[in-house]
Amino acid sequence: MPVPLFDTVSPLAPLRAEIDAAVARVIDGGQFILGPEVTAFEQEFAAYCGAAHAVGVANGTEALTVALRALGVGPGDEVVVPSFTFYASAEAIPPTGATPVFCDVDPDTFCVTAETVEAALTPRTKAVIAVHLFGNVAPIKEIESLGVPVIEDAAQAAGTTGPDGRPGSLGTLATFSFFPSKNLGAMGDGGAITTQDGELADRVRMLRFHGSWDKVTYEHVGYNSRLDELQAAILRVQLPHLDRWADGRRAAGRHYEEAGLGELVDLPRATAGAAPAWHLYVVRSEQADALAAALADAGHGQKAYYRTPVHLQPAMREYGAGADLPATTEVARTHLAIPMSAVLTADQVGEVVTTARAAGLSASPA
Numbered sequence: 001m002p003v004p005l006f007d008t009v010s011p012l013a014p015l016r017a018e019i020d021a022a023v024a025r026v027i028d029g030g031q032f033i034l035g036p037e038v039t040a041f042e043q044e045f046a047a048y049c050g051a052a053h054a055v056g057v058a059n060g061t062e063a064l065t066v067a068l069r070a071l072g073v074g075p076g077d078e079v080v081v082p083s084f085t086f087y088a089s090a091e092a093i094p095p096t097g098a099t100p101v102f103c104d105v106d107p108d109t110f111c112v113t114a115e116t117v118e119a120a121l122t123p124r125t126k127a128v129i130a131v132h133l134f135g136n137v138a139p140i141k142e143i144e145s146l147g148v149p150v151i152e153d154a155a156q157a158a159g160t161t162g163p164d165g166r167p168g169s170l171g172t173l174a175t176f177s178f179f180p181s182k183n184l185g186a187m188g189d190g191g192a193i194t195t196q197d198g199e200l201a202d203r204v205r206m207l208r209f210h211g212s213w214d215k216v217t218y219e220h221v222g223y224n225s226r227l228d229e230l231q232a233a234i235l236r237v238q239l240p241h242l243d244r245w246a247d248g249r250r251a252a253g254r255h256y257e258e259a260g261l262g263e264l265v266d267l268p269r270a271t272a273g274a275a276p277a278w279h280l281y282v283v284r285s286e287q288a289d290a291l292a293a294a295l296a297d298a299g300h301g302q303k304a305y306y307r308t309p310v311h312l313q314p315a316m317r318e319y320g321a322g323a324d325l326p327a328t329t330e331v332a333r334t335h336l337a338i339p340m341s342a343v344l345t346a347d348q349v350g351e352v353v354t355t356a357r358a359a360g361l362s363a364s365p366a
């Protein structure tokens, strides 16, 4: 049986009646923008993350831009960001007027470290975007000790726990995406910003609403970037299930280990003390393309998400030229995402591993 790369349908099927009721509640209430559902979701999501405040925004990309603006990032500033990430992590920086400066990652965890960030700091660095890539956890406290504000890009890490708490509670600000395939996914676009700092939360609230409190006086050039009531109502149905889904993702990771996948490819490694809710399960192999071909032939999902790292993308030419990022180069060449979801079974994992074994791969020597 073909195993899909991810499954956004099965986990939601048992919640269908509740979701239908939530949608009907919003339609009957007649309030579609910044109403009671968004307010309630913001409180519930902040409590889940262990953050004092959450502010719903339109998507995870604008969440980053708004968070940077709330920190006062603007023209002449630099923002350090990994190159091995989804393009949006860096794309969110130039709209503030600041310059992205690319840093390397730890090839075992796929996340930035204090060392890789430090190598990219200059006197103009105004902030660091640390991505919790694939659901793993970047070492936020160590990076903060370098003395720069850290924004967690937690788009892929809802449901994860780290040694110091959940993503969303660790940095100066954190940003989330509720893109439908994420660990907590809306039925459209959505995002949130969390912070422990009340003043920053107020600034974010104003920026998401045209830089205004009342739509009469406009104090900043802001954004129209709001989570809508329908998406908030749907997310409220899902949030109580996020921990169970995260357990399902971790269990699927264990199934891969128990089925011996580590003999064939290099498995993703959790950062110390982290329990990642694997958003994507990404392995590394010198024979990544052969593995991709074998899985595709068997009908199984697979994808090399970031074969061209962000600093080499055409739109980033102006910022990425000259960056020397050896670990990024290596993981960009060797990574491959294989099936992962909250409901991936041991049998499905067995099918994927059997296909990988038949492809005659071997992991790099430890």
Ligand SMILES: Cc1ncc(COP(=O)(O)O)c(C=O)c1O
Pocket (backbone or CB within 6 Å): 059, 060, 061, 062, 085, 086, 088, 089, 131, 153, 155, 156, 176, 177, 178, 179, 189, 190, 191
């Ligand atoms: C790491 C990362 N950052 C930012 C984003 C942007 O989120 P969105 O698609 O909601 O704009 C995503 C996901 O798409 C992501 O994976």
